[in-house]
Amino acid sequence: MSKNRHLPADERKELTVRAVVDLCGREDPARITTASIAKYMKVTQGALFRHFPSKEAIWTAVVEWVAERVMQRLDRAAQQAATPLATLEAMFMAHIDFITEHPGVPRMLMGQLQHARPTPARHMVQALLTRYRQRLEALLEEGRARGELRADLDIAAAATQFIGTIQGLVMQSLIAGDMTQIRDLAPGAFRLYCQGIAAPGSASA
Amino acid sequence: MSKNRHLPADERKELTVRAVVDLCGREDPARITTASIAKYMKVTQGALFRHFPSKEAIWTAVVEWVAERVMQRLDRAAQQAATPLATLEAMFMAHIDFITEHPGVPRMLMGQLQHARPTPARHMVQALLTRYRQRLEALLEEGRARGELRADLDIAAAATQFIGTIQGLVMQSLIAGDMTQIRDLAPGAFRLYCQGIAAPGSASA
DNA sequence: CACCTAAGATAGTAATTAATTACTATCTTT
DNA sequence: AAAGATAGTAATTAATTACTATCTTAGGTG
Numbered sequence: 001m002s003k004n005r006h007l008p009a010d011e012r013k014e015l016t017v018r019a020v021v022d023l024c025g026r027e028d029p030a031r032i033t034t035a036s037i038a039k040y041m042k043v044t045q046g047a048l049f050r051h052f053p054s055k056e057a058i059w060t061a062v063v064e065w066v067a068e069r070v071m072q073r074l075d076r077a078a079q080q081a082a083t084p085l086a087t088l089e090a091m092f093m094a095h096i097d098f099i100t101e102h103p104g105v106p107r108m109l110m111g112q113l114q115h116a117r118p119t120p121a122r123h124m125v126q127a128l129l130t131r132y133r134q135r136l137e138a139l140l141e142e143g144r145a146r147g148e149l150r151a152d153l154d155i156a157a158a159a160t161q162f163i164g165t166i167q168g169l170v171m172q173s174l175i176a177g178d179m180t181q182i183r184d185l186a187p188g189a190f191r192l193y194c195q196g197i198a199a200p201g202s203a204s205a
Numbered sequence: 206m207s208k209n210r211h212l213p214a215d216e217r218k219e220l221t222v223r224a225v226v227d228l229c230g231r232e233d234p235a236r237i238t239t240a241s242i243a244k245y246m247k248v249t250q251g252a253l254f255r256h257f258p259s260k261e262a263i264w265t266a267v268v269e270w271v272a273e274r275v276m277q278r279l280d281r282a283a284q285q286a287a288t289p290l291a292t293l294e295a296m297f298m299a300h301i302d303f304i305t306e307h308p309g310v311p312r313m314l315m316g317q318l319q320h321a322r323p324t325p326a327r328h329m330v331q332a333l334l335t336r337y338r339q340r341l342e343a344l345l346e347e348g349r350a351r352g353e354l355r356a357d358l359d360i361a362a363a364a365t366q367f368i369g370t371i372q373g374l375v376m377q378s379l380i381a382g383d384m385t386q387i388r389d390l391a392p393g394a395f396r397l398y399c400q401g402i403a404a405p406g407s408a409s410a
Numbered sequence: 411c412a413c414c415t416a417a418g419a420t421a422g423t424a425a426t427t428a429a430t431t432a433c434t435a436t437c438t439t440t
Numbered sequence: 441a442a443a444g445a446t447a448g449t450a451a452t453t454a455a456t457t458a459c460t461a462t463c464t465t466a467g468g469t470g
Contacts (some may be wrong), residue, residue: 002328004448006437034428044447044450045362046448048392049430054428114315126380129380156393157390157397160377161370163377164373166369171372185362197400197401209467217417240457249418249420255416283417
């Protein structure tokens with residue numbers, strides 16, 4: 001770590017991305033200006049454009065950063081679990097953990113999805129969620145095949161519901177204005193989700 | 206309906222609100238300007254300020270409009286159903302119907318929840334969702350008492366899940382960029398939700 | 411028909427925005 | 441130590457924003 005000023009480009013870029021992620025935790029992403037980012041980083045506004053050609057490029061980098069970290073967490077969580085259902089639970093909790101560590105992330109992703117025009121960043125969010133979905137569907141199918149989940153399970157609906165469950169928690173926390181409570185609400189939410197997908201008479205239901 | 210130009214204030218206000226709701230269906234609410242609203246209404250920008258003291262007042266009116274309509278729909282839907290579970294289903298579908306008629310509404314509400322500072326509009330969204338929640342919890346408790354729902358049902362989680370289910374559908378549609386598909390996805394989503402809350406061995410599960 | 415008021419048009423304002431400029435400080439390399 | 445490359449600053453730009461002051465006109469009422 002050099003002495004703050006005059007960082008190599010890579011480090012400055014990284015710091016910029018982290019600054020935006022942090023800022024999303026405390027204000028509306030749509031209201032984040034290049035000036036506010038620069039101020040938060042203790043750098044002048046113009047300096048940002050040494051490293052990014054445009055503001056949109058900053059957003060793209062931020063989404064890329066988040067997508068990488070999220071998927072990495074999900075991967076790691078999935079590796080340690082034995083059964084499909086256990087894997088789903090591990091992924092669920094890993095996702096919640098990530099949100100508690102970076103409370104601005106849901107707001108950021110929602111903010112990007114608001115854009116009607118297909119910006120690069122918005123496209124990356126779509127790609128991330130699509131990948132996420134596919135992974136969920138594969139797990140759900142495996143669980144159903146193993147008899148761990150209901151034989152008549154609607155895979156697509158169950159995948160949507162998984163994400164929706166997290167969304168519901170996020171929304172609940174946004175209303176309360178306190179993202180930390182999501183951790184306490186998560187176990188109950190996942191238990192309920194399980195009851196909907198697990199095979200009747202299974203231990204987890 | 207008068208001949209477009211020179212409307213009484215009430216009608217102009219109503220048209221303004223509807224214009225904003227419409228616009229939310231095609232662009233990011235955060236990017237909606239007073240100029241774009243006026244253009245959509247075929248009126249000059251300054252004219253809006255004859256009827257609203259500020260842009261924030263427009264948003265407040267929009268949220269008020271939506272809140273009234275939504276709750277009205279939910280009320281009407283709830284009256285016709287017999288059991289708590291049937292009532293939940295009717296409310297679910299009424300909510301989905303409302304969204305398909307006004308595809309901009311979810312984006313609008315999400316946009317308001319993004320605001321970190323407690324604006325009047327944001328506060329009204331919070332109030333709306335809180336009221337919604339309370340109604341759900343009352344229904345869920347009644348269903349549990351009647352034995353229609355699981356005896357060990359986590360009421361709070363089930364209420365969050367109800368909203369989250371809709372949120373998941375909205376998100377899924379936002380990703381696809383096509384809000385109309387929400388209607389087709391809704392029945393499967395509610396069925397899955399039911400499986401999670403209904404009493405084991407019940408007809409609906 | 412004349413008049414008056416509510417509603418809209420026209421033409422501004424000050425503030426904020428992303429981006430660019432000319433210049434300076436610091437690091438790296440030979 | 442000189443020289444080139446990299447990173448940052450301060451000031452400025454054009455465009456956009458919400459909002460306002462002044463003028464014009466439509467349309468109902470006596």
